[in-house]
Amino acid sequence: MRISCFLYFFLLASPLAAEAPLSAIDWLSIKKNDVESSLKSVEKESSDTNKDIQVSTLSSDKFQSIGLLPVYVTGIPTTIWRNSSFNDLTYSFKSMPTFSYPPIQELVYSLLLAEARPPLDEPESYSFLDVRLQKLLSYGAVDPAIALIERASPVPNSMVPLLFDISLLSNNNMPACDPIFKKRKNRELQGELVYCYARKGDWLTAHLILKTESVLGDISEHLISLLNRYLEVDFEVDLNALLPPPSLITPLEYRLYEAIGEPIPAEYLPIKYSQSDLSGDNGWRAQVIAAERLASTSAIPENQILGIYTKYNTSVSGGVWERVDAVKSLDTALELNENFEEILQNSLEVFSKADQLSLFAKLFARRIYEQSFSPKSKKIAADLLLLTNNFELTEYYWRSEDIRFGLVSGDFSNVKTKNETENIILKVFTDPKMPFLVEQKLNQGKLGEVILNALLQFETGIQGDLKDLSESLSTLNLIGLNNTARRAALTHLVLLNEKQSGVN
Structure with a gap:
């Protein structure tokens, strides 16, 4: 499981019983191998006790709770969706917006990632899991989506295409090809199979499959054109290749355009594509824009955003660079304690103007509160802390009448x-x-x-x-x-x- 990629420490699980802030890291560090070893020892012990007993696995879609956050972390019961209508829940999730305030958005992540059983009227196995995954992707939470789908291990056949798509959206660009190779006879996955063989280095097999599919017609002409250019085996002018990208592209097409040297800027695509720009391969500006887009849905931890903002020195101004300069200036002022009050005011104005005050609070509120000297900056810091999960630090600042x-x-x-x-x-x-x-x-x-x-x-x-x-x-x-x-x-x-x- 790719838990190492899933540093979801921005998400504070919200227990229904006793709501102390808890991090998902503690339980994510449990090794999968330890669990498997324990299960094997129990199975062996049961087998030795009575050879006549036949053991069968319960159907996971009926009995298994799928999720990343266990009950003891969230306090959310596994039956939270059990008695609701699948259609009602599907409509609710699809119509659910990105919430304006981080505390509400964080609760949504807890609901999406909590261990839970599907509704009793789920039409097909893993249909509700698919709804949860699609919602995570709509927020740009790609790595949690990968981790969640892998909790259904072995990944069900119906979810292999989705797993492949999600893996292409991740900033590490490591496609989930093993399940594709196992389903190589699936006519709907031939484009993915060509790409996977090419990534594996088996260009000959990739080329043979592509030529076969060009005749059989299981792959669209547009995708065939992209794969031909990716494999560099057809240098003739292809009218399909000269056409502009479609308005709605697939993750595979997105990666192919990138590979042939014609990347489509992720900032003009749905937010799930922004994760790919976090690597920095497409430039610092694209990385900053991606970080800010994902910050708007609480899909990125604040220390990663701070690291991206302060990565280089800027040589231009205006737009996104105004916020980059503000962050770098305030970060330096807090470290050196120079011109702190003036820089704080300027930085606050920049982020307030961009309607990103909550992001600014996550980045700096605690440090400002601890280093504020004037009553004015202390008041600003106290207000900013109220926008974070460290709000209780301000208890002795406010009057009891407030x-x-x-x-x-x-x-x-x-x-x-x-x-x-x-x-x-x-x-x-x-x-x-x-x-x-x-x-x-x-x-x-x-x-x-x-x-x-x-x-x-x-x-x-x-x-x-x-x-x-x-x-x-x-x-x-x-x-x-x-x-x-x-x-x-x-x-x-x-x-x-x-x-x-x-x-x-």
Whole structure:
């Protein structure tokens, strides 16, 4: 399993029972070989005890929970989707946007990656796993998607094409060819087979298959043209090769265009293609743009973003380079403690103007808070920390009358509100009420649907629908996602105030 590639430490699992922030790294470090050895020893012991007992494997699609985050990490029960309609869940996931606030987006990742059984009415084995994988890809979370599909090991035949596509999207560009070789007779995978033989170095076999398929017609003419140019065996002018790329390309076509020296900029493609630019092979600008796109969906850890921002010295200005310069300047100012206050203000304005304040907070909030000297910079740092999972560090900064103190500490006894939004938030955490429809769905065992609906309600709530804001936060609070509810409320207060008053 390619767990080493999956450093999903930006994702804080949100346990439903006791919501202490936990990292996925602890359990990901468990060696697969140790588990396999344990299973083999148990199997041998059972066999020695009674030779007459016949052992058969339970069908994984019926009984096995598939996921990366175990129950003891998330607190999310494996039956979270069991009683919901497959069609309803599919619609919910497909229509689900990229959420504006990181705490909500991180919870979505927890739901997608948690060990869970499929709905009882799943039409075909692994159909729900496919829905989860497609959603991860829509956020650009390629490496977690690879790790998740491999948890269904051995990878089911129906998912081999998807595994191959996902592997091509990864920035290490190591295609999953072994399953393709095992299914070499599959007429729908002949293009993939040609590519894999070429990557293996067996150019003759790749060429023979391609020529055969040119006659049989199992590969599109456009793909045949690309493969011919990739194999460099046909130097005649091919009209198909001169045509511009189609508006929707496959991962294989994307890699072929790259290989023949005509790369398609990932910034103009769906976000799942941005992962390939993180390697830096397509230049620093492409790498920075990819990092920022993936940061917008919380699909990249902040230390990797910081490393990309500070990788080189800039020689141009404007656009993305303005943010690169801001990061490098502030990073240097924090290390040398020179011109800190002025550079902080400038950097904050740059990221606020680009609507990337949450990203800025993840990169610098804690360091700024620990090194702030003036009351003004301390206030800025405290607000920024509220946008991160280190919000509790600010508990002693706020007055007890401030709603932010209540959300950080959990003590609302002295809180005095200033506006309707604060009134609603205070009521949510001091006198929460379960919406009737939510209670109905919980009684039906549809916890997953309840969470998804609450997240969608919150997104409309922050756009101005205060009823949805109230119901969504109340639901999250009452079903045990108190930490997520608090972080979401804090994020909303900070960003709402920033929009209304601008950067101070």
